[in-house]
Amino acid sequence: AQRVTQPEKLLSVFKGAPVELKCNYSYSGSPELFWYVQYSRQRLQLLLRHISRESIKGFTADLNKGETSFHLKKPFAQEEDSAMYYCALEREYGNKLVFGAGTILRVKS
């Protein structure tokens, strides 16, 4: 069965510090991986997906098939990055996303 693990419920960093939100997955095929973000009082929205290999709001994520990880990184955290972050996996021929439990990122000034 597919599974997405986000080991940290809460990650607290100071403004300007590097951020790494961990995500590990288990899936035997070739998954598509996503990061979704939910800012306070807003709806869940797509942040980035591994196939596009893009940087959004300074965040990047690299799919590491050997370690089955898709960690989200940003070199310098900003206060407006404070939010709930969800890692999600879509199966190769699937039609639904499997989400991790989410990590709350708090950026302190």
Added chain:
Amino acid sequence: NAGVMQNPRHLVRRRGQEARLRCSPMKGHSHVYWYRQLPEEGLKFMVYLQKENIIDESGMPKERFSAEFPKEGPSILRIQQVVRGDSAAYFCASSPRQAGGDSPLHFGNGTRLTVT
């Protein structure tokens, strides 16, 4: 485009009553997904529907839960004879095609169900 609209935002039901949650997808989207978020847990897939068809209901509890997406009108998630364990946030998402890399999900604000 108003985005995915869910109503009500908050719903309180007594044990044994029925709960009906509505979801209007984004304009032009014909694929709807329902997710449930229990306290302290992540989003759990429940059901995937296209107009008039249930495509995947592998995440739906076997009893008391049903979903539909009629030709006209919103998608409805129905919970009969609610119990306290049904208290959760229920999220609806839509996409223009089967969700995936080029067709990300667009989420509603969710309905928070409280069973007393």
